[in-house]
Amino acid sequence: MKILKAALVALALGTLAACTxxxxxxxxxxxxxxxxxxxxEKTAQExxxxxxxxxDANKLDExxxxxxxxxxxxxxxxxxxxxxxxxxxxxxxxAEAEKHYEAAYKLDPNHRKTLLNLxxxxxxxxxxxxxxxxxxxxxxxxGAEFDVALLNxxxxxxxxxxxxxxxxxxxxxVLARTKDNADAYKNLSLIYYDQGNYKxxxxxxxxxKKLDDKDPGVYNNLGMxxxxxxxxxxxxxxxxxxxxxNDKFAPGHVNIGAxxxxxxxxENAERSFAKATSLDPTSYDGFLAxxxxxxxxxxxxxxKGALAGQAFEKVLALKADQPDAICGAGWAYAVEKxxxxxxxxxxxxxxxxxxxxxxxxxxxxAKLKGIAAMQKSGAPAPAPADKPKxxxxxxxxxxxxxxxxxxxxxxxxxxxxxxxxxAPAPAPAPAPAPKK
Numbered sequence: 001m002k003i004l005k006a007a008l009v010a011l012a013l014g015t016l017a018a019c020t021x022x023x024x025x026x027x028x029x030x031x032x033x034x035x036x037x038x039x040x041e042k043t044a045q046e047x048x049x050x051x052x053x054x055x056d057a058n059k060l061d062e063x064x065x066x067x068x069x070x071x072x073x074x075x076x077x078x079x080x081x082x083x084x085x086x087x088x089x090x091x092x093x094x095a096e097a098e099k100h101y102e103a104a105y106k107l108d109p110n111h112r113k114t115l116l117n118l119x120x121x122x123x124x125x126x127x128x129x130x131x132x133x134x135x136x137x138x139x140x141x142x143g144a145e146f147d148v149a150l151l152n153x154x155x156x157x158x159x160x161x162x163x164x165x166x167x168x169x170x171x172x173x174v175l176a177r178t179k180d181n182a183d184a185y186k187n188l189s190l191i192y193y194d195q196g197n198y199k200x201x202x203x204x205x206x207x208x209k210k211l212d213d214k215d216p217g218v219y220n221n222l223g224m225x226x227x228x229x230x231x232x233x234x235x236x237x238x239x240x241x242x243x244x245x246n247d248k249f250a251p252g253h254v255n256i257g258a259x260x261x262x263x264x265x266x267e268n269a270e271r272s273f274a275k276a277t278s279l280d281p282t283s284y285d286g287f288l289a290x291x292x293x294x295x296x297x298x299x300x301x302x303x304k305g306a307l308a309g310q311a312f313e314k315v316l317a318l319k320a321d322q323p324d325a326i327c328g329a330g331w332a333y334a335v336e337k338x339x340x341x342x343x344x345x346x347x348x349x350x351x352x353x354x355x356x357x358x359x360x361x362x363x364x365x366a367k368l369k370g371i372a373a374m375q376k377s378g379a380p381a382p383a384p385a386d387k388p389k390x391x392x393x394x395x396x397x398x399x400x401x402x403x404x405x406x407x408x409x410x411x412x413x414x415x416x417x418x419x420x421x422x423a424p425a426p427a428p429a430p431a432p433a434p435k436k
Contacts, residue, residue, distance in 0.1 A: 044074050051083060055090075063087050078108045085117065092281045092317050097121050110141065119153055124282050125319070128161035146177050148184075155187040159194060167191050182211040182218070189221055198228050216242035216249040223255055232259070250280040254289070261293055269293035277314075284322075287314040291328055298335045305335035309342060323353050330364075340371050 042050070047070040054063035064087045071080040085100030101118040104111060115138055122131035135154040139145060151174045158167035168191050174184040185208035193201040202225050209218045223238030236259055242252035257272030273290035277283060291311035298305035312329035315322055330346030333339035350356055351364040 044070060044077070047073065048079070055083075055087060060087055060091050064091075076107055078104045078111050078114065081107065082111065082114050082117075085114075085121075089117070089121065089282060092287075092314060094121055094125055094282060094318055098125070109138075116149070116153065119157070123157060123160060124284070126160075128157050131157040132161065132163075146173075148174055148178060148181065152181075152183050152187060155184070155191075159187065159191050162194075164191055164195055180211055182208045182215060185211065186215075186217055186221060189225075193221070193225060193228070198225050201225050214245055216246045216252055219245070220249070220251050220255065223252075235259070248279055250276045250283065250286070253279070254283065254286050257293065258289060261289060261296075264296065266293050266296035270297070282318065284315060284318045287311055287318065288322075288325060291315060291325070291332070295328060295332050298332065302336040305332045306339050308332035309339060309346075323350070323355055326350050326353065327356070327360075331367075334367055334371065337374065340375060344368065344371060 047066055051063050051066035051070060054060075054066055064084065067080055067084045067087060070077065071084060074080060081100050081104035085097045085104065088094075088097035088100055098118070098121045101114055101121060104114040105118055108114070115134065119131045119134050122128070122134065132154065135150055135157060139147060139150050139154070144150060151170055155167050155170040155174070158164075158170060168188065171184045171188045171191065174181050175188075178184070185204055189201045189204035189208065192198075192204060202222065205218060205222050205225065208215070209222070212218065219238045219242040223235040223242070226232070226235035226238060236256070239252050239255045239259070242249050243256065246252075253272045253276035257269045257276060260266075260269035260272060270290070270293040273286060273293055276286045277290055280286060288311075291308050291314075294304045294308035294311055298308060309329045309332040312325040312332060315325035316329070319325075326346055327350035330343050330348075330350050333343035334347065347364050347368055351361050356364075
């Protein structure tokens with residue numbers, strides 16, 4: 001019996017010892033302090049999908065960075081460069097978009113979206129000869145001689161370069177093959193419009209309307225023609241019809257805003273231009289007119305001055321060194337003390353521009369002295385009584401927009417989307433290391 005008790009006690013002690021030993025087990029110090037493994041590098045496909053998702057969520061800075069990483073990972077992937085161009089264009093960075101599109105075009109001159117968007121970017125920057133060369137070269141490709149989209153785009157480029165004879169011949173070249181092409185008729189109408197032949201332009205536009213009475217571009221062009229023959233009520237009706245047919249038709253909103261601006265109806269002009277520039281962030285004329293609409297309200301609401309200054313800076317981001325935007329930004333920011341620091345460099349640059357009159361230089365000098373005195377004393381900003389009295393006239397003519405054909409719009413898009421139909425090609429496998 002004593003032996004049995006001793007055995008049971010020994011067994012219990014052994015069990016307790018085993019339990020105690022288990023509870024005291026801890027990880028070695030080196031395991032606790034070991035850093036977590038680095039995150040797995042994303043594949044090209046994952047970067048591609050991530051960039052598209054960020055673009056769709058309007059996270060443009062993030063999308064730009066992601067497509068940049070994709071281009072670094074696969075430098076020969078056309079869609080990476082193309083999508084980077086789309087993002088830059090959406091951010092109103094035309095020079096940057098041009099660089100990315102040119103990189104994509106160099107990799108694949110037959111990539112249609114790149115070709116059309118690059119031509120559009122050239123035109124938006126008034127690089128008409130580069131656009132013409134681009135389209136002419138593309139038309140030399142086998143089977144592309146009568147490509148309707150390319151010919152219509154070439155017509156636009158010729159017209160904007162004021163090569164009206166070539167523009168008309170190219171438009172008629174389209175009609176010789178496709179006599180019912182509404183876009184060619186629209187282009188032909190605008191060629192006559194630009195040369196001051198408004199009656200013929202109206203007649204040709206009527207033909208385009210018969211072919212496609214749901215095309216907002218036809219009504220927009222008719223509105224432009226009616227403005228030129230001083231039928232403003234009819235013009236406004238055509239512009240309104242264009243946006244009724246398609247509320248995302250930016251040129252129609254631009255022209256409605258331009259008419260409101262010409263009557264100094266700044267609030268309605270602001271609404272129209274806000275809509276237009278949100279639809280087309282590459283519109284230099286749209287942002288310039290938007291800035292003037294805001295500027296016209298800053299006497300009653302100084303905060304509009306800051307917004308006008310920002311719109312003028314958008315103009316300068318699209319086309320640097322534009323005198324109207326430089327001087328406009330200076331006077332807009334100068335309306336309120338919080339904008340003085342931004343106003344001063346613009347006013348100084350405006351003063352030095354060749355087109356600035358002696359009277360305006362004197363006004364700028366007075367304003368700069370006043371700003372310096374108020375910054376020193378901490379006094380509040382006065383009302384902008386010393387700004388130039390003459391208001392810029394609203395431009396309701398053809399320079400308010402780049403009237404590309406609808407065929408081009410379908411191919412290029414007023415706000416182009418990134419390419420997401422196809423996944424990026426897998427990266428080639430690395431060559432095996434030489435055996436020793």
